[in-house]
Amino acid sequence: xxxxTLTVNGKSHTVDIEARTLLVELLxxxxxxxxxxxxxxxxxxxxCVVHVDGVSVKSCAMLALQAEGTDVLTxxxxxxxxxxxxxxxxxxxxxxxxxCGFCTPGMVMSAIDMVMAHPxxxxxxxxxHNLEGNLCRCTGYHNIVKAIAAAWPVMHGKxxxxxx
Amino acid sequence: MNAIFEGxxxxxxxxxxxxxxxxxxxxxxxxxxxGQTHAIIKRSDRPHAKLISIDTAVAKAAPGVIAVxxxxxxxxxxxxxxxxxxxxxxxxxxxxxxxxxxxxxxxKVRHVGDPIAVVIAxxxxxxKDAAELLDIVFEDLPPVATVxxxxxxxxxxxxxxxxxxTCFDWHIGDKDLVDAAFARATKVVKLDLTNNRLVxxxxxxxxxxxxxxxxxDDYTLYTTSQNPHVIRLLMGAFVLHLPEHKLRVVAPDVGGxxxxxxxxxAEEAIVTWSAGKLKRPVKWTCDRTEAFMxxxxxxxxDSTAEMALDAAGNFLALRVRTLCNMGAYLSTFAPAVPTYxxxxxxxxxxxxxxxxxxxxAVFTNTVPVDAYRGAGRPExxxxxxxxxxxxxxxxxxxxxxxxxxxxxxxxxxxYQTPVALNYDSGDYQTTLTKALExxxxxxxxxxxxxxxxxxxxxxxxxxxxxxxxxxxxSKLVGQLGARAxxxxxxxxxxxxxxxxxxxxxTHSHGQGHETTFAQLVSDQLGIPISQIDIVHGDxxxxxxxxxxxxxxxxxxxxxAMVKAMDKIITKGKKIAAHLMEASVEDIEFKDGKFSVAGxxxxxxxxxxxxxxxxxxxxxxxxxxxxxxxxAFYDPKNFTYPGGCHVCExxxxxxxxxxxxxxxxxxxxxxxxxxxxxxEGQVQGGVAQGIGQALFENAVYDDQAQLVSASFMDYTMPxxxxxxxxLVGTETTLCTHNPLGVKGCGEVGAIGSPPAVxxxxxxxxRDFGVRHIDMPASPQKIWSIIQAGRPQMxxx
Numbered sequence: 018x019x020x021x022t023l024t025v026n027g028k029s030h031t032v033d034i035e036a037r038t039l040l041v042e043l044l045x046x047x048x049x050x051x052x053x054x055x056x057x058x059x060x061x062x063x064x065c066v067v068h069v070d071g072v073s074v075k076s077c078a079m080l081a082l083q084a085e086g087t088d089v090l091t092x093x094x095x096x097x098x099x100x101x102x103x104x105x106x107x108x109x110x111x112x113x114x115x116x117c118g119f120c121t122p123g124m125v126m127s128a129i130d131m132v133m134a135h136p137x138x139x140x141x142x143x144x145x146h147n148l149e150g151n152l153c154r155c156t157g158y159h160n161i162v163k164a165i166a167a168a169w170p171v172m173h174g175k176x177x178x179x180x181x
Numbered sequence: 182m183n184a185i186f187e188g189x190x191x192x193x194x195x196x197x198x199x200x201x202x203x204x205x206x207x208x209x210x211x212x213x214x215x216g217q218t219h220a221i222i223k224r225s226d227r228p229h230a231k232l233i234s235i236d237t238a239v240a241k242a243a244p245g246v247i248a249v250x251x252x253x254x255x256x257x258x259x260x261x262x263x264x265x266x267x268x269x270x271x272x273x274x275x276x277x278x279x280x281x282x283x284x285x286x287x288x289k290v291r292h293v294g295d296p297i298a299v300v301i302a303x304x305x306x307x308x309k310d311a312a313e314l315l316d317i318v319f320e321d322l323p324p325v326a327t328v329x330x331x332x333x334x335x336x337x338x339x340x341x342x343x344x345x346x347t348c349f350d351w352h353i354g355d356k357d358l359v360d361a362a363f364a365r366a367t368k369v370v371k372l373d374l375t376n377n378r379l380v381x382x383x384x385x386x387x388x389x390x391x392x393x394x395x396x397x398d399d400y401t402l403y404t405t406s407q408n409p410h411v412i413r414l415l416m417g418a419f420v421l422h423l424p425e426h427k428l429r430v431v432a433p434d435v436g437g438x439x440x441x442x443x444x445x446x447a448e449e450a451i452v453t454w455s456a457g458k459l460k461r462p463v464k465w466t467c468d469r470t471e472a473f474m475x476x477x478x479x480x481x482x483d484s485t486a487e488m489a490l491d492a493a494g495n496f497l498a499l500r501v502r503t504l505c506n507m508g509a510y511l512s513t514f515a516p517a518v519p520t521y522x523x524x525x526x527x528x529x530x531x532x533x534x535x536x537x538x539x540x541x542a543v544f545t546n547t548v549p550v551d552a553y554r555g556a557g558r559p560e561x562x563x564x565x566x567x568x569x570x571x572x573x574x575x576x577x578x579x580x581x582x583x584x585x586x587x588x589x590x591x592x593x594x595x596y597q598t599p600v601a602l603n604y605d606s607g608d609y610q611t612t613l614t615k616a617l618e619x620x621x622x623x624x625x626x627x628x629x630x631x632x633x634x635x636x637x638x639x640x641x642x643x644x645x646x647x648x649x650x651x652x653x654x655s656k657l658v659g660q661l662g663a664r665a666x667x668x669x670x671x672x673x674x675x676x677x678x679x680x681x682x683x684x685x686x687t688h689s690h691g692q693g694h695e696t697t698f699a700q701l702v703s704d705q706l707g708i709p710i711s712q713i714d715i716v717h718g719d720x721x722x723x724x725x726x727x728x729x730x731x732x733x734x735x736x737x738x739x740x741a742m743v744k745a746m747d748k749i750i751t752k753g754k755k756i757a758a759h760l761m762e763a764s765v766e767d768i769e770f771k772d773g774k775f776s777v778a779g780x781x782x783x784x785x786x787x788x789x790x791x792x793x794x795x796x797x798x799x800x801x802x803x804x805x806x807x808x809x810x811x812a813f814y815d816p817k818n819f820t821y822p823g824g825c826h827v828c829e830x831x832x833x834x835x836x837x838x839x840x841x842x843x844x845x846x847x848x849x850x851x852x853x854x855x856x857x858x859x860e861g862q863v864q865g866g867v868a869q870g871i872g873q874a875l876f877e878n879a880v881y882d883d884q885a886q887l888v889s890a891s892f893m894d895y896t897m898p899x900x901x902x903x904x905x906x907l908v909g910t911e912t913t914l915c916t917h918n919p920l921g922v923k924g925c926g927e928v929g930a931i932g933s934p935p936a937v938x939x940x941x942x943x944x945x946r947d948f949g950v951r952h953i954d955m956p957a958s959p960q961k962i963w964s965i966i967q968a969g970r971p972q973m974x975x976x
Contacts, residue, residue: 035306051211052204054436056384057469061892064384092204106202110194113861117691118201119385119436125202141905148900152892154384154437155691156861157868157929158900 023084025050026094034081040074041065043081044091052092052122056152063151066123067091073130075150092122095129104171105129105164114164116155127151128165132172139169139177188704192857195696196710197689206434209388209403214462217390218247220452221308222465223298223315224474225290228324228546228885229337232288232297236316240300243314245307248459250451251298252287260284260454263445264419265511266411268662269349269520269542277349280340280544282510284420284447284454290319291339291509292546293887294474299451301463324546324885328483328504331543339509339544346543348507349516353524354537354600359489362498362535366489370572376560377955378481378506378879379872380895381553383690385436386467387476391452395460399427402453406432407442407688408728411665413720415445415513421454428453432718435690439869440552441476442690443730444513448475473890478879479553481506482519482560486568488533494578496587498535501527501564505542508549515551516542521601521661522557522649522731528598529565530609530647530823531587536599546885552730554869554930558648566644566935567952570942574951580939581617584645585610595916602649604821606913607849613645615911616825616847625829638832638966639842640946642939643825646932650924651736651820651915668815669733670726671741673702673749675808677794679787680712683745686726687738688717691865692926693858694734700854701739701920705746706786707773724811732924735854736820736915743919744812752808753789759800760784760792820915820923824848826867828936832944837963839875839941841902846932847909851923856910859925864906866929872898873930874937878956896956945969 022031025048032047044050044067053076056064060078067076068090095103105125108114115121131147132139139147144165145158153161169177187193200206237249263282270276281287286295298315302308323337330336331346339346363369390403400423406412409430416430417423435442452463467475483504489497505519524538573580589596591608598604617623625641632639652658655666672684681702689695694717699710716722726738754768757775761768767778776783784792792799793808829843846863853859876896880888889895914921934955941957942950948969953961 037306045211050204051208052206054208054385055210056386056436057892059469059891059893061897062384062469092202096203102202109202110198113195113857115198115201116693116861116865117384117437118197118206118434119208119383121201122204142901145901152384152897152899154382154439154869154897155865157864157866157898157906158903159864159906160861162900162905 019082021081021085023087023089025089026091036082038081039077040079040081040084041076044076050091050093054119054122056120061152062120063127064120064123066126066151068126068130073127092125103129105168108164108168112160112164112167114156114160120151120153124151124153124161128168132165132169136173141166187710188700189852189854191700191855193696193700193710193855195693196699197693197695208385208434208436209390209405210466212390212403214390214392217462217464218301218303218459219305219308220299220301220455220463220465221305221312222296222448223300223312224471225286225293225295225297227290227319227321228293229322230290230319231322232286232290233318233320235298237298239316240311240314243307243311245303246300246311247303248301248455249298250455252283252285255284255454261420261422263447264415265516266513266664267517268664269351269516270662271350272352277516278343278347279511280343284450292548293885294548295509296447299455301455301459326881326883326885327545328506328543331545332504339546343544348511348542348544350541351520352537352539355535356537358535359498359500359537363489363500366497367492368490368576369487370490370568370575371485371487372568372571372952373485374564374567374952375954376480376482376563377873379479379553379877380473380879381439381441381476381479382897383437383439383441386469386472387442387446387448388466389449389452390462390464391456392462393456393460399429400453400457401429401431402449403431403433404449405435405442407435407438407690407730409688409718409720410686410725411728412445412449416450416453420450429721432688435688438690439554440479440556440730444477444551469892470890473895474548474887477512477549477551478508479550480560481550484564486564488568488572490572490576494576494583494586496531496533499527499533501538503538503540505540506547506550507542507544508547509544510549512549512551515549517663518552518557523561525600525602526558526561526649527565528600529561530589530645532589534599538600547881554866555927556731558927558931559934562644562646562931563935566646567938570939571951581643584613603818604647605818605916607647607821607823608911608913609645609823612824612847612849612911615909616827616845619847619907619909620827620829620843620845622827632831636834638834638944639830640940640942640944641827641829642936642943643827644932644936644939645825647821647823648928648931649819649821650732650927651816652731652733653819654817655815665727667727668813669737669741670724670811670813671738671745672724672811673742673745675749675786675790677791679708679785679790681706681708682714682716683742684716684723685738685742686723686728687734688729692729692734692862693855697735697854697858698739698742701742702746705743708786732926735920735922736918736924737814737816739920739922740918741812741814744814745810748810748812749808752804753786755800755804756789756792757784760798817917820851822848822850822923822925822928824928824932826932826936828933828940830937830940830944832941832962834966837959837966839957839962841871841904841937844904845907846929847911848925848928849911849913849923850925850928851912851915852921853910853912859910860908862925863908863929866927867906867933868898868903869930870933871903871937874934874955874957876902876956
């Protein structure tokens, strides 16, 4: 059985796995990090989004072996050690951007990547377009979009001026 | 008094959010039990076929496989079939056809996705691999794909002995009165329409873990359910024949339901029974494609509606014929949806004096159909509100004025409709006025002209609706065929130092009960919400309640809480009177304090609670110790939310793509406890309604193969296909429950679809369009535009 060595939420792991194991299966079943969810089998819903080396990835569409040597961040590793929430987590709570909470981890991870990738600013349309890979059945997206727009200035330390 | 106002009416941030935003939710698939095995369900890829043989030998010998079970194994244990919870009677008084619904297919498969076998192995992958090794021989039978196919003469029979595939042929209303009104009508407007079949698609796929404890003979089922006690009753009493004290059902965090997680599903029985057989926990988690072919679908109606009018445009009578799809088997509440949750709503918000509806329900070789968000009321609303615009189109009436003229006036409540329901309150003129104002209806022509200048077709549409929820009075639903009571229960436990735990029979799977109910308790008992916990979802903890669906949790479950808290306060007053040496009549309870009227003597709830649990100085002769009360509440009537939705769209004439550019919902949901949560519920419901109107469609081909069985094929609304949704509330109070609440969970999905289609039809008004069925896909609209262009050019 092959093994994979990777860092997850700052902690190094070496795990023996079947070669066909997906990254999301490694996280959920081997490392008990069940915050990352599986909502579909066609890489459409985005409930499984994590960061691999700082970039958002659908962890159902990546073999665990492909994550060899990478630095993975999941929803469980987002808050500071003292429990202080990431600004995006805070914004989701403040703006009622979640209802059942199932899509939320993937939404939050995607949203963070999206905001970091757009230091020039984002319009509402940009945010909606960048959320295309994440499905939510509860909120109608309205409050998710609001939360992301609210987290942008906190994460960039400046006012959000809509990009043209 | 609380430092921060967090009682009724405050947009308190949700208590449940921290665990979800931190990845610490506890969904069924997150749970793993010691010694757990994994189940994969082998499903039929045929819509309709005889099962000639199932050879399990190779699969059983595959690596890691522990067991393979088929129907014959369950038959040895004399297990029951999946029961139906509602019985409808035909026009002639005979009961509906209720064919057997085996846990695993027996003799025949009846839809793509019908479970045939369960393979249980040490790992999920091993079970998956072994399931491929099952050798199943089928003999294909002609399939019945649609409701029209089902009633065709000579159609194949889904169930032997169910003539004409008819489940029931039911009616409601006064046919003679309606016929007489049609005979004297000046004008009759007729509309044929379908209500498209939908897949609920909660983001969390269903999952179940069965567990058996050989020391106690106790079974536990962890399941993605909206109503754990209902599952315990149905599965224990009717399927597995387990006494309820030996069966615990846990529905922990559940990732959305929208109706699809109400029902008792075969997989719950499979994992529970298998766990008993194997003496090891058995876990099953649904794939998304598997969910498409095993979760109950919604809607799927084919209807004809006719309105009789007088010369002035007053409605005289409505006649409706509906053909509806039950799928291959009867799901738990399927028969109630197109009857008592649909046809009883056909009076709508209008004073139409006579209504007659016939509903013919048929079996087809498709996934069972049951309640999906709104359940029957969206179908009624779509029919009526499309009919309104078609009447306006055919008669030249203004669509707003036509509605206003026929509204049940605000001073007519309580209002008895001709189709059984008695509306307690509402004000449809006001919700319409507000919605038009918020949507800037009067300025629409300018926006249409501006869009036209950009080459876009802009349209606006409205929908005015009423629905019936807060289900429901037990005696009434019993008369209508329910095999259950629909009361709710709450146990309010005041702890010795004054904090409170409430055990509720309702279930939260996104609705935010942990917050809303805590606000309700905070309001009544005068303690901060941080001192209040709401517990739901575990039959070993909560009393026997009926769960969450039909927007019932606050109206029925909240009312049970109020009753229980009234008992707490009544008992507290007696204790307070004893402690403060006053008469009970002089004790007042306000803001968490029991005080003696006209004095400054007072005791806090915490002091009273401590006295109740440490009863040293206590009226022990007259009063039991403790401060822990349970109340059951059976509603006196349905509740009747109503309102008006306005949708504005722009259509790209070159591509046929519709963009929703504005949506305004003004709803009367009764008293609002948490406006933030209500707004979120409405927005989510509206998004599902826009989804139904423009994108979503469960498609079976003519061979009854499910073509749309993944998120690649079934168009879910995404962030860039839904606009911002402006939500307003206008309140009339429910008159028959203690809180005056009506319910907000379904209004969005009920009111919105016709508003969207009315807007699309309005945008295409120059193309001679009278009606478009849902979903109004780009292809459909593009074809209309193409066909209409020569006509436009000619004019």
